[in-house]
Amino acid sequence: MGKIIKFLFQYFFTCQLRKSQVRKSCFTSLPIDIITDIFVRLPIESVLICRCVCKHWNTLISDPNFAKLLFTYTPPTTMIRHLHSRIFHLVEYDRIKWHERKNNPLCCSVFEVLEPNSNSSIKLDPKFEIPLPDPKSIQGRKIYVDVLSCNGLFYLSCLMDRDISLVCNPITGEFIRPPKIAAILKPCKQISWGFGFHPKTNQYKVMRIHISKHDHHMVVEMHTVGTSTWINIEVDYPKHLIKLFDYSTYLNGALHWIGMDVDGNISIWAFNFDTERFQSFPMAPNDQYPNFALFEFRGSLCLIYCNELLAKTWMMERYGVGESWVPILTTSQLHGCLTYHDSENQEFRIFASPWYDPKVHGYNVEIISHVPTLIPLKDIIIGDNVEVQNIYSRHNLN
Secondary structure, eight states: OHHHHHHHHHHHHHHHHHHHHHHHHHHHTSOHHHHHHHHHTSOHHHHHHHTTTOHHHHHHHHSHHHHHHHHHHOOOEEEEEETTOSEEEEEEEOTTTTGGGTTOOEEEOHHHHHSOOTTOSEEEEEEEEOOOOSOOEETTEEOOOEEEEETTEEEEEOTTOTTOEEEEOTTTOEEEOOOOOOOOOSOEEEEEEEEEEETTTTEEEEEEEEEETTTOOEEEEEEEBTBSOOEEEOOOOOTTEEEEEEEEEEETTEEEEEEEETTOOEEEEEEETTTTEEEEEOOOOOSSOSEEEEEEETTEEEEEEEOSSEEEEEEESSTTOGGGEEEEEEEEOOSSEEEEEETTTTEEEEEEOTTOOHHHHSOOEEEEEEOOOOOOGGGTOOOSSOOOEEGGGOSOOO
């Protein structure tokens, strides 16, 4: 009996080995163009897994030309982290479970997103570490680090620590350190950061805008990533502009903020990297919603207004034309997140609601829309003597 079992085991193992070799030879015999076409249509999570399958796939996926092609196919996704954490999670969703919800945006709780159970249609995997120093404290308070996303890269900054200034690719772990920016000596009412891309020069730009406390004078400083300096930009800005709300939104070679003048009027202000000038757009109609936020969605500027009961979203169909605002969604505002799924385009997004309050909803989190990329930083950043480092090959980031 033992010999029979041994024979059957050997026979089964040999058959499986031959089948595996046949499947492998069939795939490797495919033209490289077909293999590439298959890979670029996979979700970024699947591409990362395929890179670990064999040396042949790893070589193909690690090629900068493939990475550039993949980036053109990769839709925006969502990355989430707990504030003060160095770990970002790339959000995955179950396409089958979301099939019946196609084209139906809905609200969901932050708890559902951050702590999904085994039956959930949302998964927080894989996870990536961003190149921040170990958590610090200043007078007993943790340092808050701003994270801005543009064209596959993050810019990390901190108002309380000028040493924290990094441009990184959260997927590959690569990062560079821009030159330290000068301290602000005059009393300042507000400091706002921006991170964008100049499509004509293929250069990334970092901006710092600070508004004087006394006379509302605005100072605009800009750094071209890959160079060694920050420069002051002489711009014609509205003297009556006294505040910029929250973070900037990048679109069409420009950074956009919501701004308020001395009379309390609110409008959108855009800084164009090509002209290096500001221009203003009117806001979408607002039915007395107290909270609002600006974001990019499907290549258009969007505004979301909300209160404790309702959230209303508008889209600017023609860029810069105030009369082209159209409402695209009104939904009940009961939780801290708004999810959107389009099964036809394999698009899944999570947006943080402007009404979100960690004291009410229980989680202090950051939700960022991001287009992942595998393109090496040396092939993205234009400049001489740029030192590219990698968080996964360094033990001391201080």
